[in-house]
Amino acid sequence: MQPALTLTGAVTNALRQRILAGEWPAGTPLKQEALSRELGVSRVPLREALRQLEAEGLVTIADHKGAVVAQLSLPEIVELLRVRVLLECDVLLEAIPRQTEAHLTVAAELLARFESALQQKDISAWGILNAQFHMALYQAAERPQTLALIEQLHNRTDRYTRMQILLTNFSDRAHQEHSELLALCRCKDAISAAAYLRQHILHAEEALEAWYQQQAAEACARPKRRTRKRSE
Amino acid sequence: MQPALTLTGAVTNALRQRILAGEWPAGTPLKQEALSRELGVSRVPLREALRQLEAEGLVTIADHKGAVVAQLSLPEIVELLRVRVLLECDVLLEAIPRQTEAHLTVAAELLARFESALQQKDISAWGILNAQFHMALYQAAERPQTLALIEQLHNRTDRYTRMQILLTNFSDRAHQEHSELLALCRCKDAISAAAYLRQHILHAEEALEAWYQQQAAEACARPKRRTRKRSE
DNA sequence: AGTCCGAATATTGAATACAATTGCTGACGA
DNA sequence: TCGTCAGCAATTGTATTCAATATTCGGACT
Numbered sequence: 178m179q180p181a182l183t184l185t186g187a188v189t190n191a192l193r194q195r196i197l198a199g200e201w202p203a204g205t206p207l208k209q210e211a212l213s214r215e216l217g218v219s220r221v222p223l224r225e226a227l228r229q230l231e232a233e234g235l236v237t238i239a240d241h242k243g244a245v246v247a248q249l250s251l252p253e254i255v256e257l258l259r260v261r262v263l264l265e266c267d268v269l270l271e272a273i274p275r276q277t278e279a280h281l282t283v284a285a286e287l288l289a290r291f292e293s294a295l296q297q298k299d300i301s302a303w304g305i306l307n308a309q310f311h312m313a314l315y316q317a318a319e320r321p322q323t324l325a326l327i328e329q330l331h332n333r334t335d336r337y338t339r340m341q342i343l344l345t346n347f348s349d350r351a352h353q354e355h356s357e358l359l360a361l362c363r364c365k366d367a368i369s370a371a372a373y374l375r376q377h378i379l380h381a382e383e384a385l386e387a388w389y390q391q392q393a394a395e396a397c398a399r400p401k402r403r404t405r406k407r408s409e
Numbered sequence: 410m411q412p413a414l415t416l417t418g419a420v421t422n423a424l425r426q427r428i429l430a431g432e433w434p435a436g437t438p439l440k441q442e443a444l445s446r447e448l449g450v451s452r453v454p455l456r457e458a459l460r461q462l463e464a465e466g467l468v469t470i471a472d473h474k475g476a477v478v479a480q481l482s483l484p485e486i487v488e489l490l491r492v493r494v495l496l497e498c499d500v501l502l503e504a505i506p507r508q509t510e511a512h513l514t515v516a517a518e519l520l521a522r523f524e525s526a527l528q529q530k531d532i533s534a535w536g537i538l539n540a541q542f543h544m545a546l547y548q549a550a551e552r553p554q555t556l557a558l559i560e561q562l563h564n565r566t567d568r569y570t571r572m573q574i575l576l577t578n579f580s581d582r583a584h585q586e587h588s589e590l591l592a593l594c595r596c597k598d599a600i601s602a603a604a605y606l607r608q609h610i611l612h613a614e615e616a617l618e619a620w621y622q623q624q625a626a627e628a629c630a631r632p633k634r635r636t637r638k639r640s641e
Numbered sequence: 642a643g644t645c646c647g648a649a650t651a652t653t654g655a656a657t658a659c660a661a662t663t664g665c666t667g668a669c670g671a
Numbered sequence: 672t673c674g675t676c677a678g679c680a681a682t683t684g685t686a687t688t689c690a691a692t693a694t695t696c697g698g699a700c701t
Contacts, residue, residue: 232464
């Protein structure tokens with residue numbers, strides 16, 4: 178994930194990171210001219226980066242209208258989380274018997290940094306560390322293609338699950354669940370770990386649904402509201 | 410999937426279709442100048458299309474070296490087929506209770522065209538119809554995100570499963586399995602259908618493994634062989 | 642006042658032009 | 672004979688320029 182040798186690659190990574198960090202809310206237009214000037218490149222590599230990110234599901238491009246940060250509806254998020262349950266549980270089952278102490282140490286390390294990020298309310302760090310912790314658990318499965326798919330799913334869903342954590346004060350629960358998950362991996366109880374992981378993801382889904390309900394209620398109570406230009 | 414309003418979109422679709430049709434073997438270099446001339450566009454939209462296809466897993470781009478048609482090793486194919494088992498079975502379970510007569514009719518139609526394509530040894534049509542048949546069965550699940558993921562997985566794996574079918578004379582078996590699958594959907598036996606689908610995909614995997622073994626043996630027996638330029 | 646139309650502006654799409662990198666060829670020397 | 676390295680050709684990467692489409696804003700008309 179270093180700067181990359183080509184500008185297109187560098188821009189792709191930079192944009193991906195900034196989107197994942199939540200710098201722009203979902204739906205924010207990504208103007209080619211403005212972004213390319215800001216990044217100090219021409220529009221050509223920027224456009225290529227946007228195409229790639231579109232295929233990754235992070236931005237949505239409408240012909241002749243430009244790109245916006247991808248937006249997921251609640252049913253869409255639920256779908257993707259369900260896919261994550263299927264893939265991540267399967268991979269975890271294969272990973273646990275192969276996990277060495279080294280793997281677990283890496284995961285524990287990430288979990289510690291995750292906890293400190295939670296305490297400092299460092300939202301963007303949270304999302305990254307959460308994904309990295311999950312990935313660390315799966316690494317031993319040695320299924321790179323599947324892991325890449327899972328990573329893409331995280332990239333698409335983490336912005337939303339993170340939002341849920343932040344707004345529902347589930348930080349404690351999230352950390353506790355991660356700790357328990359790691360413990361189950363340590364004692365090689367793959368079945369229990371997979372079941373627990375399933376619940377972990379489904380909990381996030383439930384909390385997110387509840388939050389959406391509340392959000393919808395608020396939006397309904399207050400009449401519609403126009404958004405104005407963002408300042409440069 | 411019509412010509413698309415922008416050249417980038419049109420080129421993306423055209424290249425995707427030609428790759429899926431097997432026009433170029435895996436590993437074939439896709440020269441920008443040659444392809445853009447052939448398609449009657451400049452290199453700009455072509456490059457954007459290649460980026461998108463790379464994110465879809467259909468081509469591989471190496472910096473400053475160009476794009477090649479994506480190539481999967483046997484373990485990678487096995488991985489992706491396993492993911493397909495997980496996703497497709499899950500979706501099928503949800504689809505069957507919701508399938509109407511209309512859904513089943515569409516699937517039956519595709520199956521018939523699939524059969525005729527098999528008889529005519531129309532390889533490229535085979536692959537498309539196979540994927541479309543599977544998709545038709547899942548349509549009723551109303552999980553568009555998951556279906557899109559499954560479609561991408563088909564795009565990446567179908568070239569290989571098709572090859573396996575062609576070279577192992579499993580055409581009869583493939584058609585028979587599809588018929589049986591459709592029958593199980595008709596009698597709303599979701600559990601059996603999912604189990605059968607699982608076996609269906611795993612059969613393809615086994616046959617493919619066998620073929621790879623044989624292929625490896627041949628390659629080992631015969632010394633290496635240089636490939637020359639393709640004619641324009 | 643409100644709505645509809647049209648020119649001006651902003652933004653995206655694509656082609657051309659230019660720069661940088663790769664790899665090929667062949668001469669040179671140990 | 673083999674390796675090495677200079678220089679050229681081929682290819683990709685990026686910037687600039689031009690064209691097409693969308694949006695905005697102002698004014699005329701109902």
